[in-house]
Amino acid sequence: MLIGDDVRLAKTSVGPMDNNAYLLTHGEQALLIDAAAEPDVLLSQVAGLTLVGVVTTHRHHDHIGALAELVAATGAPAYAGRPDAAAIAEATGVLCREVWDGDTIALGPLRLRVIGLVGHTPGSITLAHAPSGRPVRLFTGDSLFPGGVGKTWRPDDFDSLLGDVEAKLFRHFGDDTIVHPGHGADTTLGTERPHLGEWRARGW
Template structure:
């Protein structure tokens, strides 16, 4: 999918939990979001490209299954949300560059904004891509899906996650903003915004 000039996006479903792995390319440079599984598939996609980084949206096992193999094969930098980075390193052996609110990840001339969202895990992150033309794109991992926020295990975590999603995604970004979640189909903030009160009332 061509987003802006030569900025391209490829979405691939990998692994038994149908995780979405997103590959952004600008010229010969590439950035992978969630090396979740099936390293051979992901490495085939970046063959001939300069993989500058692999961003892990959060520490859950289904999002890190191919991380070590992809990093070892490419020498790319690994990025993760600061509160999740140590757990990802412990699980994979991969040292991660820690990022959080206000940080940027570079892909050639493109800058992706890092947004920390606490609740699904302590260190989940979303990446915001703002092309020169066209809508903003949010790569939300498991923090926001069509129909609700990501799964939480304690009532306090749900409250925190919904508050972060409202304040950091729904308030600053418009209805045409495209949401690319960690599993399943894309959506827009406009499609989900009318349901925020419903999510709050049901508690998940």
């Protein structure tokens, strides 16, 4: 699917938890978001392409199952949110380039913006692709889904995550912004925006 600025997007569900792995391509270059599982499937998708990076949205085990294999097979650099990078390295043996708010990740001439969202994990990140003349696309991992933010385990974590999602996503991007979560179907910020108060009231 062409999503603007000559970038194509392919979404693949992998693993027993139906994780979404997203492959962005620009010409012969590719960027993979969440090498979650089924490395053979993901490697087949990048065959013939130059994989310029593998981005992990957060450290949970279901999002890193194929990371080591992808990096070993392709030599591509791995990226992760700074507060999650050590845990990912411990679990996979992969040393990630640490990124956070204000950083970008390159795909050809394009730069995808990194947005840190604290709560689901300490170092969860979202990638923002803002093509000219088309809606912004946010790859949110498990921080934002249709119907709510990602799972948290303490009230402080929920407050942090919802606060970051409101401040860094909903206040910054328009209603036509497309959300690509770590599991399940896509949504838009406009669809979810009217329910922010409900989410805060229910506490999840």
